[in-house]
Amino acid sequence: MFASIAPTYDLLNTLLSLGFDASWRQKAVELTAPNPEARVLDLCAGTAELALTFAKRLGQKGYVVASDFCWEMIELARPKLKKTIPPLKKGGGGDFTSSITCPVVLLQADALHLPFPDNTFDVASVAFGIRNVSSLNQCLKEMVRALRPGGKVVILEFSLPQGPIFGRLYNFYLNKLLPWVGNFIAPGRLKAYSYLPASVGQFVRPEELKREMESCGLIEVQSHPLTLGIVTVYVGRRP
Numbered sequence: 001m002f003a004s005i006a007p008t009y010d011l012l013n014t015l016l017s018l019g020f021d022a023s024w025r026q027k028a029v030e031l032t033a034p035n036p037e038a039r040v041l042d043l044c045a046g047t048a049e050l051a052l053t054f055a056k057r058l059g060q061k062g063y064v065v066a067s068d069f070c071w072e073m074i075e076l077a078r079p080k081l082k083k084t085i086p087p088l089k090k091g092g093g094g095d096f097t098s099s100i101t102c103p104v105v106l107l108q109a110d111a112l113h114l115p116f117p118d119n120t121f122d123v124a125s126v127a128f129g130i131r132n133v134s135s136l137n138q139c140l141k142e143m144v145r146a147l148r149p150g151g152k153v154v155i156l157e158f159s160l161p162q163g164p165i166f167g168r169l170y171n172f173y174l175n176k177l178l179p180w181v182g183n184f185i186a187p188g189r190l191k192a193y194s195y196l197p198a199s200v201g202q203f204v205r206p207e208e209l210k211r212e213m214e215s216c217g218l219i220e221v222q223s224h225p226l227t228l229g230i231v232t233v234y235v236g237r238r239p
């Protein structure tokens with residue numbers, strides 16, 4: 001399913017989120033507050049948008065691994081890397097002020113069976129991916145296992161806004177309008193774009209996700225609703 005929507009994924013993401021998606025990822029990075037030398041693992045990375053947002057915050061001694069089990073998705077990140085890493089100027093230097101200086105590695109891997117030893121990363125992140133994995137518990141345990149003590153798990157995921165008026169409006173948008181727009185831009189993908197509202201509706205509520213994070217060994221777990229609760233950022237720390 002993800003391979004089939006890969007070519008239009010970024011465009012539809014921006015359209016369907018009305019351009020908010022970049023600011024949500026930015027907020028997730030800010031709430032994580034990684035130090036410039038952090039080693040970051042971004043799971044279910046898709047086209048590596050969150051991975052690149054992290055990379056912009058790190059210095060040359062940090063690095064980011066963007067991993068996804070769908071090759072068609074992760075491959076779309078390759079041209080982005082070429083664009084964001086500045087060419088070195090003759091005689092050294094380059095305009096690094098708004099660009100990426102840390103290494104970014106793209107990897108095809110299953111979030112439920114990470115190919116890394118224990119205690120490898122300072123941050124393990126996942127944006128709009130954790131509701132898709134077949135075992136939430138196993139994915140969280142893998143993230144915690146791959147973290148060094150003191151490292152952080154950060155999750156950005158859709159949630160359902162509360163309140164009678166906005167809640168209903170959003171419900172209509174999510175269940176009726178969004179699959180239709182998705183199918184209009186990427187014809188023949190109605191099933192994939194109907195999966196999105198279904199998976200958001202079936203996913204655990206924020207309080208339950210926080211409990212699950214704690215039961216997997218994380219402490220100081222906090223949730224931060226964004227844009228009236230359409231999405232929530234969760235941050236927890238490995239003791």
Ligand SMILES: C[S@@+](CC[C@H](N)C(=O)[O-])C[C@H]1O[C@@H](n2cnc3c(N)ncnc32)[C@H](O)[C@@H]1O
Nearest residue numbers: 002044045046068069070073110111127129132
């Ligand atoms: C909705 S996309 C999110 C992409 C990206 N993180 C973003 O913020 O736009 C979900 C991604 O999760 C990936 N995914 C789902 N289950 C996975 C698993 N078990 N292991 C690795 N990737 C997985 C899919 O291939 C897809 O690229």
